[in-house]
Amino acid sequence: MQRTDLLVIGGGIAAVAAALEARARGLGVTVVKRAPGATALSHGGWAGPLPERIAHALVQQHLVHVDPSGPLPHPDGELRTYDFAAASHAAARVETGACVVGIEGLPAFRPTALARMWGDAAGAELASDVIRLPDTPATGWAPLALARAVELDPAPLEAALRDVAERTRCTRIILPAVLGVDSTAQIRERLETGTGVPAGEALAVTPSIPGWRLQRALDRALAEARVNVVDGRVADATIERDRCSSVAVVRADADRPEQYQAERYLLATGRYVGGGIVADRVFAEPVFGAAVWVDHLGERFEEVDPVVLTDPVRLEEQPLLRAGVRVDSAHRLKRDGADALANVWAAGCVRAGVPGGLGTAAEDGVRAVTLMLEA
Incomplete structure (x- = not known):
């Protein structure tokens, strides 16, 4: 059993921003990341604020x-x-x-x-x-x-x-x-x-070559901050009552899962490109089994008329691009849309209603760490 203070699931800019913030606040951090996601597709510029530690790095x-x-x-x-x-x-x-x-x-x-x-x-x-x-x-x-x-x-x-x-x-x-x-x-x-x-x-x-540069720079920032980085995927999470007790991690160079236990967990897997939301007959969040919501419509993904989701004539962003999991006021993950897990938080584009954008995702990662340490 591997143990850490905070286990971050994801390797994009929301995950890295959260990991750097947590390390600066004295936590031991493990990041579990699979293949690069949307961050590695960045075209070289981004809008919105950029957290101090990410900007400095x-x-x-x-x-x-x-x-x-x-x-x-x-x-x-x-x-x-x-x-x-x-x-x-x-x-x-x-x-x-x-x-x-x-x-x-x-x-x-x-x-x-x-x-x-x-x-x-x-x-x-x-x-x-x-x-x-x-x-x-x-x-x-x-x-x-x-x-x-x-x-x-x-x-x-x-x-x-x-x-x-x-x-x-x-x-x-x-x-x-x-x-x-x-x-x-x-x-x-x-x-x-x-x-x-x-x-x-x-x-x-x-x-995008600039996207690869950005991803590699973020990886170097994690190494310099002495964050433990595991290349692999979280295959399953063990939930006991309202807490996650451990997750099963399959390393990229291994066949069998290894158990990781943390005081806190942060889901920062992105939306579609990063694998935070997957589709197998219905849209789902694959790690914790959280429901996927089209937040501004107030409905679960599977309850929304597909015509509404894909209507080509719209004056606002497509609902597909705002779907994700729900959190409470402290960013704790709601598995079923109602009750939140006590020690699991979510940040970045995996959250319903969070727009795409590197600056927005990074700010959300920092905010999640701030809220978890205040809990």
């Missing part, structure tokens, strides 16, 4: 620029405004004199069209260009493969961008989000030194 990782200089370019042609952005994206300021540079073999990033759309949106004149890197696969680049290739050897990209800067006399270079995974800051510094102009990345679409 990400700034230390050179991932967050806390004062984005205006709207940021997105590959769909829009300019989007966020409260926080990865530093490499904050450097992609759309302004007259900037050059949007595509990479041959990466067709999702269309520099000519993007330069026109971003320029129109910002009232700026942008140039565009396309470069080719050595060893471009015949089938084109997968974003992660390209990011890894740039990380392994930035010299070809540096040489190609130096040529672009000299030919176009641009004042800034805007690239797709492929400047490595773990060494983005160093690669950007090398490119800017080699070309003599600032270089930044547009926001990303999935599969």
Whole structure:
């Protein structure tokens, strides 16, 4: 039997924010996480507040620029405004004199069209260009493969961008989000030194390199805080009266479950991508068996007319995107929608009514820890 003060189920930003807060308050923390979820799909910017410990951890990782200089370019042609952005994206300021540079073999990033759309949106004149890197696969680049290739050897990209800067006399270079995974800051510094102009990345679409960077930075923050991280899944929870006495954890490298016991448990598994809500004939929360609610309708998921859930003509967010478990005023999990478990809390998008968004999820994780320690 493994024992800890707090066992956090989930590995996204709500779970990490809660774990860091709990460690700072003196608790021993174990995080059980399976494959990456929605956090790893982040496109590089996010809205809403960011808790102090998460913000500090990400700034230390050179991932967050806390004062984005205006709207940021997105590959769909829009300019989007966020409260926080990865530093490499904050450097992609759309302004007259900037050059949007595509990479041959990466067709999702269309520099000519993007330069026109971003320029129109910002009232700026942008140039565009396309470069080719050595060893471009015949089938084109997968974003992660390209990011890894740039990380392994930035010299070809540096040489190609130096040529672009000299030919176009641009004042800034805007690239797709492929400047490595773990060494983005160093690669950007090398490119800017080699070309003599600032270089930044547009926001990303999935599969998202910025999302992988964020997830890896969060994992490093857990390690630095000395949080015990278990790669695996919680297969079952033992409930006795109104308390969880233990959970069965199946490690990724094991076949049989191992029992973990904690004073407190926090469910922060996300909604659909993270596996917090699953569907097998009916929608369910798989760890504690909590009912899933469409909160603003006041009904359990299975009681709602499917037409209401999927109505394509709506002036508000789809109910599917707000479904989740219910909690009491102290964030304690309600299994059946009425009585709450005494030592199980929930945070983030697994909760009914909580909107998507990294800042919102992180704040919710911190709030859950604060409330559990006041209980």
